[in-house]
Amino acid sequence: MRAFPRNLAVLAALLALASVALASPATGTRMVKIRSKVTIQSHSLVFHGKVRSSNSGCREGRKVKLKRVVSGGPDQVVGRDSSDSRGRWRITPQGSAGISLGHFYARVRLSSQGAAGTIFVCRADRSRTVGAGS
Numbered sequence: 001m002r003a004f005p006r007n008l009a010v011l012a013a014l015l016a017l018a019s020v021a022l023a024s025p026a027t028g029t030r031m032v033k034i035r036s037k038v039t040i041q042s043h044s045l046v047f048h049g050k051v052r053s054s055n056s057g058c059r060e061g062r063k064v065k066l067k068r069v070v071s072g073g074p075d076q077v078v079g080r081d082s083s084d085s086r087g088r089w090r091i092t093p094q095g096s097a098g099i100s101l102g103h104f105y106a107r108v109r110l111s112s113q114g115a116a117g118t119i120f121v122c123r124a125d126r127s128r129t130v131g132a133g134s
Contacts, residue, residue: 030118034058038108040066040127047079049127051087051108058122059087062108066091069103069129078104105129 036058039049051062066079079091089106110124 031121032118033121033123036062036108036123036125038064038106038125038127040104040106040130042104042130042132045132046090046092047104047106047130048088048090049106051083051089053087053122055120055122057113057120058111059083060085062087062089062111062122064089064091065107065109066093067105067107068093069105075105083108101132103129103131 034053034055037052039052041048047066049064051059051064053059060083062083064081064083065077066081067075068078070076078093081089081091083089106127108125111122113120113122
């Protein structure tokens with residue numbers, strides 16, 4: 001996982017704005033929903049992709065989880081990353097038991113940011129499912 005000090009500062013500022021927006025009266029609050037799309041590719045046992053959106057605030061700093069499909073049970077999280085300023089993410093799962101034969105997908109969570117009576121909601125998305133090394 002990559003650590004970006006600038007992203008932490010941006011996240012702290014967004015959280016502060018969101019808490020102010022949530023503490024203000026609900027009247028006059030407008031919610032703007034913005035579509036997000038997460039893509040996935042794999043080369044050997046390295047998975048990567050992009051978070052795409054018409055709004056740059058919905059590309060950078062998004063939390064991406066790589067999940068392995070498990071039949072008959074909940075899918076297993078095998079790695080996490082945050083998207084960079086261009087929306088790119090990269091995950092190399094730890095351990096190799098079942099990784100080379102598995103099927104995987106990426107998931108980006110919903111996130112919201114608020115300021116001046118408007119809450120911007122970056123929608124969640126799930127990528128297509130791929131095999132390792134596809």
